Amino acid sequence: MRIAGTLLVVALLWPWLAWAGLDPDAKGVGENADLWRPDPMHEYWDPGNLHRPETERVKGLFQGEACLECHRVVTPGIVKEWRTSRHALTKEPVLCPACHGEDHQKLSFPGPQTCGNCHPKRLAQMEEEKHYGFPSHALAMERAVDSKHFADKPKAEVAACLQCHSVASKCDSCHTRHRFDAAEARRPEACITCHSGPPHPDDEAFFASAHGQLYRQEGKRWDWSKPLAKGNYPAPTCAYCHMKDGNHQVADKAVWKFGIREINPQSAENLIKRKRWQVTCADCHPPEVGMEFFKKLDAERTQSWRQLYAVERLLKNLRSDGLLSPSAKERPPYPIDWLAKLFPKERIGFYEGQASAFYNVSAIERDYFELWYFFNLGAYKGMAHGAKELSEQFHERMGVQVEAIRNEAERLRGQTGAKKDLKPLWMEGDYTKFNLDYN
Amino acid sequence: MNGETLFRGWFFLVVTLWAGSAQVMAGTCLECHRERDGALVTAWEKSRHAQAGLGCEACHGAEHDGAMARRARPVEACASTCHARERSSHMLSKHGVIALLEGERLDFSLPLKDGNQRAPSCAYCHLHDTEHDAGAGILPLIPLAAVSNASLTVRTEARAVPCRDCHSPRFVETWFSTGDKMVEIGRMKVREAETLIARHEDVEAGKILARMKDVHLSNVRLGVGHASPDDQWWHGHPALDGDLLRIKSRIGEILSQGSQTMNRP
Structure with missing residues (x-):
């Protein structure tokens, strides 16, 4: 009976599966692996877990020269790139099979472990990063696939997340294939494909700073083949500070981290991290300059958090008074949370998981999300990168948004009259229905 | 070489240089290039x-x-x-x-x-x-x-x-097929908003819908086409989510309050 039921479900779902190009056998990865199936594109972002080798086109075992013979015609671009790489120009060239294997039916994409075979020091540094927790390059893929909204939303939609979060699964996010140039990865632009956009405008912040301005003016002429060490560069770039001496462990100086929750900058761990920053800044500045800088950053952060907590309290009060509309019962359930299904609750703030509650919520909750996740983080990143004016601009936006939220709360409190059941409005619709049915 | 020949030579040279540096308009280009290319x-x-x-x-x-x-x-x-x-x-x-x-x-x-x-x-x-x-x-x-x-x-x-x-043919095929789906999912969000606004007219909601179509959906497309994750995601899908929930919030109030005047900014 159960088998028949499963068959029926599969038969009913088949048109969608075919449309989505999903393999019904493919399973997700991570904490919620049983709850989702990957989109075909996911295999390219997380090849270690999801890659399925190409078996239809070519059969046989191939050594380097034989690979190049075909691929200089089939995919000439990558062969040309490889020929200019150190892999090709070294005495004993690193040929295709070294990274991809030689059996064309079992080819693989090289992950950090593959690269670590020859670059063990860099791999060890990256692995060590995991001890520092999130945010982290090494843990980025886990962060993405374990997120509740990732498990909940259509997998073709959240394929957008994985291009950046693949930094954990492949080295070519920074050392682009097939040249894998260290000099390229040292340039700040190597980081900006991911370190940009509303929650982490690191690009905007760096380029607006005095450091970034100097880079913009003369960076083209600097010798990027030099290691990221004292005296080699007139101004620091992303990698100079965050990956000093080429250290692929990017987390050991992270104090305020991503910025979505308050931390204690004076904790024993953070004081050690601060010492590391002082050493880095002292490559160019007297020690007290670094100290002064951190004092200002801490003050800016403390002030921002005071502001954010006040708005959080305001929202929680609205919630206790039943003024958030739609209520949690009227909106699609908070992603994949069985407890939330039994006791629906609107999520407010970091500790209640609002980072995954940016859709299917009331306008005022979203207003807070944007205040917290976009403007606040812009203010933080501006300050942390020495772009004070940018930080001030974001503080202005925060002020405007706080004012708007207060006015809206006031208005909601002033509303009279019986409320209608909003469930039909929030549970229906092309996208909402699609997501409720299939994810 | 007499004076006339010299003058002709100079004249020819000046005209050639002038023609070479003149603004070449499409019409002029096409005279030659239609035949050549x-x-x-x-x-x-x-x-x-x-x-x-x-x-x-x-x-x-x-x-x-x-x-x-x-x-x-x-x-x-x-x-x-x-x-x-x-x-x-x-x-x-x-x-x-x-x-x-x-x-x-x-x-x-x-x-x-x-x-x-x-x-x-x-x-x-x-x-x-x-x-x-x-x-x-x-x-x-x-x-x-x-x-x-x-x-x-x-x-x-x-x-x-x-x-x-x-890129390998399979990668390219997968990229575009997922990309098309990513854009189609964006259109689903737009259609959801359109259906609601068709039923409950509201000027402010209409403005948000226009932003969905002209800015945020277009960002998803640019993001897919250019392999630019920021446009697919931060300027794309979550932005569309924000638009959609704001439209629903407004319409929710219209439903709750009947014909009462809306004053949410």
Whole structure:
């Protein structure tokens, strides 16, 4: 009976599966692996877990020269790139099979472990990063696939997340294939494909700073083949500070981290991290300059958090008074949370998981999300990168948004009259229905 | 050599130099190039550029100095004048970053094919291999519902060609198929909003809908087309989510309060 039921479900779902190009056998990865199936594109972002080798086109075992013979015609671009790489120009060239294997039916994409075979020091540094927790390059893929909204939303939609979060699964996010140039990865632009956009405008912040301005003016002429060490560069770039001496462990100086929750900058761990920053800044500045800088950053952060907590309290009060509309019962359930299904609750703030509650919520909750996740983080990143004016601009936006939220709360409190059941409005619709049915 | 011959010589030289440096307008170019590069001109005539009245000089410049082809190939040729928004999307992609960092090392004297430039500029994909109908090759947008249409199938195939110079056919196919779905999911959000607004008219909600279509859905498309994750995600899907929930919030209030005047800003 159960088998028949499963068959029926599969038969009913088949048109969608075919449309989505999903393999019904493919399973997700991570904490919620049983709850989702990957989109075909996911295999390219997380090849270690999801890659399925190409078996239809070519059969046989191939050594380097034989690979190049075909691929200089089939995919000439990558062969040309490889020929200019150190892999090709070294005495004993690193040929295709070294990274991809030689059996064309079992080819693989090289992950950090593959690269670590020859670059063990860099791999060890990256692995060590995991001890520092999130945010982290090494843990980025886990962060993405374990997120509740990732498990909940259509997998073709959240394929957008994985291009950046693949930094954990492949080295070519920074050392682009097939040249894998260290000099390229040292340039700040190597980081900006991911370190940009509303929650982490690191690009905007760096380029607006005095450091970034100097880079913009003369960076083209600097010798990027030099290691990221004292005296080699007139101004620091992303990698100079965050990956000093080429250290692929990017987390050991992270104090305020991503910025979505308050931390204690004076904790024993953070004081050690601060010492590391002082050493880095002292490559160019007297020690007290670094100290002064951190004092200002801490003050800016403390002030921002005071502001954010006040708005959080305001929202929680609205919630206790039943003024958030739609209520949690009227909106699609908070992603994949069985407890939330039994006791629906609107999520407010970091500790209640609002980072995954940016859709299917009331306008005022979203207003807070944007205040917290976009403007606040812009203010933080501006300050942390020495772009004070940018930080001030974001503080202005925060002020405007706080004012708007207060006015809206006031208005909601002033509303009279019986409320209608909003469930039909929030549970229906092309996208909402699609997501409720299939994810 | 008598005076008259000398004068004729000078006159000829001056006229030649003047003609060479003069503003060469499309009409003038076509006089020669229709014969020399017939296919190219025919393709251009079909293009959106031609329809918009943009002639050869718009991309190639007006100096007939032997570098005309080379001039139209880098990102700046398209981006510095007309395609600023597309540029900002491309610049954040890995393609854009590599193109920027390679800078002068990119050899634009080589044709736009076979991975001759390490990273693609606008023209490498949109005007791949001398294609002059900008829009026939890489199509900016393919509505999923129309994919069965035969001419669109041809275009679906055509848009994969430039990518395959560097990427495997399976990767390219997967990229576009997921990309089409990502855009289609964006359209679902727009349709959900449209259906609601058709039932409950509201000026403010209408404005948000316009932003969904003109800005945020368009960002998803740019993000997919240029492999730019920021436009797919932060400027795309979660932004559409925000629009949709704001429209629903407004309509929710209309439903709750009947004909009462709305005063949410």
